[in-house]
Amino acid sequence: GAGVSQTPSNKVTEKGKYVELRCDPISGHTALYWYRQSLGQGPEFLIYFQGTGAADDSGLPNDRFFAVRPEGSVSTLKIQRTERGDSAVYLCASSLTYGADEQYFGPGTRLTVT
Amino acid sequence: QKEVEQNSGPLSVPEGAIASLNCTYSDRGSQSFFWYRQYSGKSPELIMSIYSNGDKEDGRFTAQLNKASQYVSLLIRDSQPSDSATYLCAVNGGSNYKLTFGKGTLLTVNP
Numbered sequence: 001g002a003g004v005s006q007t008p009s010n011k012v013t014e015k016g017k018y019v020e021l022r023c024d025p026i027s028g029h030t031a032l033y034w035y036r037q038s039l040g041q042g043p044e045f046l047i048y049f050q051g052t053g054a055a056d057d058s059g060l061p062n063d064r065f066f067a068v069r070p071e072g073s074v075s076t077l078k079i080q081r082t083e084r085g086d087s088a089v090y091l092c093a094s095s096l097t098y099g100a101d102e103q104y105f106g107p108g109t110r111l112t113v114t
Numbered sequence: 115q116k117e118v119e120q121n122s123g124p125l126s127v128p129e130g131a132i133a134s135l136n137c138t139y140s141d142r143g144s145q146s147f148f149w150y151r152q153y154s155g156k157s158p159e160l161i162m163s164i165y166s167n168g169d170k171e172d173g174r175f176t177a178q179l180n181k182a183s184q185y186v187s188l189l190i191r192d193s194q195p196s197d198s199a200t201y202l203c204a205v206n207g208g209s210n211y212k213l214t215f216g217k218g219t220l221l222t223v224n225p
Contacts, residue, residue: 033213042202042218045212056211089157105159106157
């Protein structure tokens with residue numbers, strides 16, 4: 001079946017602009033996660049959704065970052081007033097249920113802030 | 115601060131050899147352990163999961179877990195050039211959803 005999909009694959013934006021990154025999880029997966037990966041590092045947790053609600057947003061670096069999942073499927077990560085330090089690969093993952101289930105990653109969105 | 119440590123490498127092995135990748139973690143409450151493979155410019159791909167002490171084999175891959183020593187490893191038998199990638203160790207702590215990753219070990223398999 002189809003895996004996790006993310007759009008766009010690449011996004012270049014100017015400092016101070018607003019961006020939206022979209023994630024479509026594996027069909028039937030109820031848990032959705034956002035991670036951020038910088039060069040030479042492992043992915044770092046940002047936020048986790050179980051259904052429509054954000055169960056844990058402790059990884060969001062500041063209040064410029066926000067994510068939604070209004071219908072319990074597709075999620076959008078929103079970044080306001082982008083900064084050059086926001087440049088990274090933003091990864092979305094999904095798992096069948098909450099808990100110790102395996103997480104499957106999408107291809108990622110490479111965000112470059114100039 | 116929950117930490118996952120891996121040797122950054124690079125680890126270089128000849129084709130056909132066994133590659134051994136190691137990982138230690140700090141959170142004793144960790145429940146689940148995963149190995150992801152990441153090719154350059156691609157996203158992490160799940161290759162192994164292990165939940166209890168001992169060995170788990172899947173084809174050429176064997177994951178080993180020792181919770182008392184807070185240690186997890188991945189063995190790749192009959193290494194192939196196509197195995198050349200960065201291998202990420204990920205640990206799911208007591209929270210049961212948040213993965214903490216190591217920085218990854220770069221493996222190079224030489225033909």
